[in-house]
Each structure stands twice: as structure tokens, then as C-alpha cells.
Amino acid sequence: MAASHSKAKAGADQPRTTRKVMMARVHEALGRSQTQPPAEPAPVIDDDLVRLASATDDLPALFTKRAIEVGMKVQRVAAADVIGAVTRALTDRQAGRVGLSVYSMGDDFKLAESLELQGIETFDFASNAASLDAQFEFDAGVTDVRAAMAETGTMICTSGPRHSRGLSLVPPFHIAIVRASDILPDMLDFWAEIRGIPSPELPSSIAFITGPSKTADIEGVLVTGVHGPGEVLILLVDHA
């Protein structure tokens, strides 16, 4: 295929560039012989300039507005009504197989039992019943979130012992349970929250989710659900 561009073998048998060699090239371009700490600190992030939401805003209201603007559905529910709302959303869509990773709602939160009563098969993530591969057969994923950002209506989902990379991504329908207390004003506030955590202790995956999966690659026409979920429902729990 690539007639005039054959170069596959080049470099295969040659010694590889090392960190030292690459750094030497960088040093040369910068006009010095070894790494120097910056002579001036990195630019100050001016809060007034960058911040788009602050703690004085009505965060649940702002989050709801922004999330709807980017194409997600938001229902505000009381803590006691969450299980009912999830069950209804799933039965309405005739979901038969559902992956669960909801651990922020306390021990009395018996979602799986309620769903099973409706004939919905559930797969609990923490008990290893919802591997990434298995998730491709699910009709929906129900998750909690690590945090949310009012600024853009964004949910933050991370990997972890009880958190899946896939349940917010692989099944075609994602239900997210967001507590009002999860909502941070601005992206700046999330960085502040995890500041100082050494890299090995960070989750390997932090995903900001701002809308259903979207594409406009074909003539600029918006289509949802091309790879990730085409539908995202947020259940916003006011007191929990």
C-alpha cells in the first residue's frame, strides 16, 4: 500500500534512543548542558479569569442546567426514591442485563434486590461479576460518581477497587447517581481536591464525562451513541 514510504525495518536493529540521549537533544535546543529548575515559577492561574462557577452558586441547579445543555437527562430525586427511579428507567427501556457499581448510598441501598424482583439480571462490579468483557452484553450500567462539576455539567468517574472503567462507557445506557454533595463548582476545585496525591496512588483512570457519546463526522450532523452510551440519565439526589 505504502509504496513510496517503506521504512518499517529502519531502527529495528539499531540501538534505541535513551532518556539520556533525548534529554541531551532538549538541552541543546534550550542552550544548556543539564536540566535546570525553572528560573521563574509557572504562570499563576488567575482564579477570576479561569473559574466559571464558585461555591456561592446554586450548584445542583447549575449542574442540572449544564448537564441538560450537553444532552444528558437529569431527574432530581429524594434519596428514598432512587431505587424506584432506577427501576422505572430500566423497566421502561426493557433492560434485561444491568451492571451495578453503586457504593455511595450506604449499606441499606438494596438496588440489586429490587431490580431482580422486576426480573432484571444484575451483575455487581465489586464482586467481580461485571468484567469489561461481560459489560459488552449489558443493556445498562448504573454507577455512582467520584465527583461532579457544576461548571460544565460534568461527571467524574474513576477506576478503583469498586469502580469500573467500563460501566459508564460500554453499555448503551448509563444511569449515574450523583449526590448534591458530590458537586464541585469548577474543574479547579477537583484538582484542589486531589492535589498532592502521589502518582502511584491516583486512580489509573479519571474520566470527565460531559454528555452522551457524540459524533458529527458525517456532514456535521450530530449523532449520539456511536461508541459510548447514547443515553445518559443522571439521578440527582438532593440529600444523601
Next chain:
Amino acid sequence: MSTTSTPPNSQQSSPSPQPTMPAHAPASLTLEGSEILFPSLPYDIQKRATSATQDPQLQAFVNNATLHKDTARKEAFAQWFGDKYDDLRTLGGQIKQHTLDYLDHYLDQWIDNAEAAGVKVHYAATDEEANAICVDIAKRHDAKLCVKTKSMVTEETHLVPDLEAIGCETIETDLGEFILQLDHDAPSHIVTPMIHKDRTAVARAFTRELGAEYTENPEALAMIARNHLREKYRQADIGISGGNFLVAESGSVVICTNEGNGRLSTSVPPVHIAFVGIEKMIPRRDDLAVLLKLLARSAVGQPLTVYTHIMTGPKRATEMDGPEEMHVILIDNGRTEILREETREMLRCIRCGACLNACPVYRKVGGHAYGAVYSGPIGALITPLFKGLKNYKDLPFASSLCGACYEACPVKIDIPKHLIRLRGELIGMGQASMVDKVFFRLWATSLKYSPTYRLGGWAQKMAFRMQAKLNRSIQGKDPYVSRGWLEKAPGPVAGWTSQRSMPTPPARSFRDWWRSERDGKTSDQSSSKTSDQSNGDSTPGKGA
């Protein structure tokens, strides 16, 4: 990828008859006889640019899509940042510039933190080496299938053919890139790669290559791709991505996508390999708050891309899912040359594509005319530096220097300034055309001495006057006085007037007028004509 749907080319939304499509794939990755993004060098822009301007389809698609995105960008910033937008761009530029000024420090910091989190870091001096590293990893895992997200740097290294050469099927998963791969085509825009294609091309490719039923409905087409690709994620041995940012303080790689293929490709397969240019570095996560806010709005007018994925190492021992191995290939491939002080600013680029959407030249010729992976104003700037100025001597001139790219750039790269500098370098290298050389030599000489200046002015006046007299629109009038427009200049200057007109010279030169004023000679023409002298307004002079 804007949140509002636009039907820019809905002329064929009614079901068209089952087309008589060719049963075979289009020839190959060629345009005007050479590979689209890797043409034979030195590259001559003329042929492709001319054929692009004569292609009404391409004109319509590219024009509509870029205008739409350009408007979406402006509206997004006006709505969210108002008059603080310029300060935000300044800050974005300062952050990137600071990082580049101390790239050694931040690279070291990033490498240490990434390795601590379990990333295997590799170093590639060239495109060939980057691919060879990737091929080695694929061989070690006996990989038969790779899923790949959209990444400009893997276009730059031309990765896919190298993986396919060892029998590792490599599938582009971004919808646009997937279609281009099926169609043996190449991306023509940094962000929206198939901006030059319409739905019928997609329909034909899916019918031909996937055996799908013919449909021109974008939603149905997207679902065909979804169903085809889902199994690929599950089966893939390796996922390959690029990287929008490297965060020094945490050793993270950040990718921004709208479709979700980026998260799938970096989460489901057991091995993840990221190709990232060293200039993607930023010091802190806080800097992401600035640059992510700039990137998505600049690229597609969204507040954030749907998925912003921050990856810090492979799956932890305590985590339940994610790749077992994460490799990052740090790529130089010419970047350390550009890192030198005089060109360093160009490496601020965050590949948002806003300069492409804003550029009147890109809008007319499309991405493939640039004959390289990076197109538009930023491509015209960095391609000659990556690939040799002599190989791409047309590109610094493929700009009207109107400054729209600079206005659109979220990190304030002064693209026109650098284009002019490259033009200067080309002249210094003796790369100017014969006509230019003679013309500018004569011009310079005539400006130096008073007699030659006057002679030059007189010669120009006579030439233009003769030419203007042939101009039908002002025939019968004295072109000296009625100030017509010169639509066709004579001889070697003809190229200049093929796209624009020139006002004919005024009746009298400033020098003549000044002399008569100074000498107090009140001729038949009085002071009313002074405005006529001034600056080439095409106002009719006094009574003819």
C-alpha cells in the same frame, strides 16, 4: 462535533437511487499520482490547490463546515468568557511557553512520575523509531489486532502500514478515521478528519467494505460503524492512542474525545500504547483547567469534549479493570529543532484546528493541498520545519497573512509573523522565483535613487495606463482621471491580477503635485484635486 446539528449539504437527503458504485476500492492512498500526506518531495502545491478550487463539492463541504466551526468557537468564547477571552488566551500561551522554556525540567519530572505509576516510557528520536518501538511491543505480545484512536502523531509517523506489515490488523476507531481507512483516504483536518467527504461516500464505503445495506442516514451509518467496531474492542490485543497533554506533576497522559472510542481503546485491550510528542507537556493539573477550557471551545465550540480521559499508569493491583501494561512513546521527530529559541513558540500548538477553520486559504483549498499531515496555517508553518523548507517552499506563501489564524489561536502563536520569517529564509536560500528576483531587484534599485525612482514611476504609469485603456469598463474615459480598476496586469505581473484588481495610478504623482504647490504655480487644476492624489481611492476625480 458541535452540539448543534447542521445540515450543510442536505441536497441529497432524499433517498437516492441505488447508486452504480464501483465494486472495488478506490485506487489507493493517492491524489494527483502521489500519496496524499506523503507526496514526493519537493512538494508543489499548485496542482492540488488548483484542482481543489475547481471541485465544487469540496468547496461546499469545507467552506460550510469550517465557517460553522469558526462561528461555534467565537460564540462559545463570547458566551462563557466575554471580554476575558483574550486574557485567557494569553494565559494559555504563557503556560505553554513556560513549559517549553523549561522542557528539560518538566520532561524529567513527568518521566519520574509516570514510571512511579507503572508506565513504561520509551524515547523515539524519529518517526521510524517510534513505529519500531510499537512494532516490537506488538511482536512481543504476538498481537493480531490493534484498535486505534485518532491521533495526529501516529499519522505523522505513518504507523498503520508498519503494524500491518507484521500481520497486525490495525483499525482506526474514530468514526471519521474509520471511514477514511475503509476508503483508502487520508485525513484533511486536524480535528474533523473527513471534512472533505459527504454521506454518500460513507454509504458507498460501508456497502462495499462491510457489506452493509445502502443508507445515507447519518444515524444509521454511525450505528453500522458501532456494531462493526464493538467486537473489535473486545478482541483487540493492543489499544493505541495519542495524547493531548502530558501532566508533569502526576505523570499523566490526557486524551480528549467525543465518541468514546478513546476511552474504549485505552481501557479494554490488555496493552495500551500512547504516542505523544514531547511538546504536549504542561506542568500542573491546574493548567488543564485553562487549556481544556480553551481546547474544546476552540476545536468544536463545546465547553469540554464529552470524554476527557486522564490516565496515570496501567491498572493498579487493587483495581478491577484496565490495561495490564501502559507504554508511552515520547516522540522528538524534529521537535527539538523547533524548540530552538526563534521557533519555540510554534510548539505551543494544542492541535485544536481553530486556525484551519478561520483561514480563508484552507477554506478554499482544503487540507490535502498542503501535502502533509498537518494542514492549514499551523501546517504551513511546522511542515517546512519538520520536513525541510526546500521540500515545502510553497507552504509559507500559502497564506494571505490576514491574521485570522493568530486571532483564533487559543495559545496566541503569532503564525503570520513566523510565516513571514520563513519567507525571508527562503529568499535567503535563493529559493525565490526568477520573476520575483528580477522584480524585487529592480524595485529595490529604483527606490534607492531619485532619478530611477521617477523613471520607475513613469514606466509603471505608462504600462498601467496602456493596460487600463484596454479595460472595457472604462473605455472612452480617460483612465487617468476616472480611476478605473486594472483587471489584467501585463506580462509577469498577470498572476497577481488573476485573483484581484488594482486601481490605476492617479493622474499626477505626489512629487509633481508638490512641485507645483511649492512653486506656487497655480495651474488649471486647483486644490480640489489633492484628495485625488492621496491614496488610491477609486473616487472619480473632478469633471472629465
